[in-house]
Amino acid sequence: MPRQRQKVMILYLAYSALDAGVKGWTLYDGTGRDHHTTGDTTEPPYATGMDALLDGWRVIQFPQLNPPYPGTEYTTSFQKNEFIFEKLEEID
């Protein structure tokens, strides 16, 4: 069985560039060492998406830039600038 497990980090950035500031964050730890949940931290893990890259996280999904559907130009909904990262770590 592979000895590596995936850690996933989702960063919600201020705008669509990877070096934008972090506004929201979510973590899932496939090694089972840490258990992250709603409202468990107050400080983001990185100041920008680029800082995560510099720390060894790999980007596995960039948000698509879609024009608003006609009639929803002024509507707000989900966070648009959702970047998904992964890191593989050895387990014991």
Add this chain to the structure above:
Amino acid sequence: MMVDKQYLLDSRQMAEFVARGVLRFDEIVPDEINREVIAAIDGDGIASQPAGTPLSQCYPEPSPIGRMLRLPQIHGIIQSLVGPDPLFDHQAVHTRSANDVAAQGLHGDAIIDTRMHFDIQIMYFPHDVPLEMGGTLLLPGSHFRRVNEMDVARYQNFVGQMPIECKAGSMVAVHHGIWHAGRQNQTDQVRYMFKIRLNPTVRQFRLWNTHDLDGSTEPEVIYGAADPDAESIATILGRPEPWHEAADGRLEIVNRIKLWRFLTGDESYDVHYWLTRVENMPENRIASTLQKAG
């Protein structure tokens, strides 16, 4: 029954509700009532009513929840937001067991609800809630987002989120669209929060104490304005939440302007020229053009 005007919200508090969808009142309920509410929860529970019952018919004496809701300060908050005779929608005693490390996923209550009219939810904390006990997590400024219930549960944390850490007798009044979640309880004590949702029965038009409402529609200087009033209504409505994205944060200000216009009846109200600019659709050709054409 109408509450005395002195207990109504003022215009700045109302603007804060429009901007953030959250108003917080610390230690507003006396300890005597807090203790009675906890005893009732631990005892026979809090009797509920059918949805749509006038609030005035719910919680008759000696109900401690009734005593809490009929406090003039709380009555005034309710009347300012949803009018003098709102309907009871539903209630819940949210209980989080001791050492419960599972937090609820972020969500909006009920289903997606795009009305300009709004319901409110009162969240009342009858005992001290230290940070390690959790408290409800609120995301101020999320109330205009068009999402459906748990669709936002993927979001774990935001800059500027508001975990309710408070003393006994504190409460928040929130817009029906506010994203929230019950946080972990890492203490060895059970946690209670009483929630009630209320529906307006009147047009939500200047229900608060509007004596301080600035009726001025003078155009404002957008850039280079000297020393803007830090607590003017325009400043409150124009202040982004820390978690707002740069572009959508501007749209949130537009959402606030639209709700403020609805609540005040001032259809020309604007902040930072955001709506006036896009509403400007000149249809008259200038005279010289007409003359040339003629």
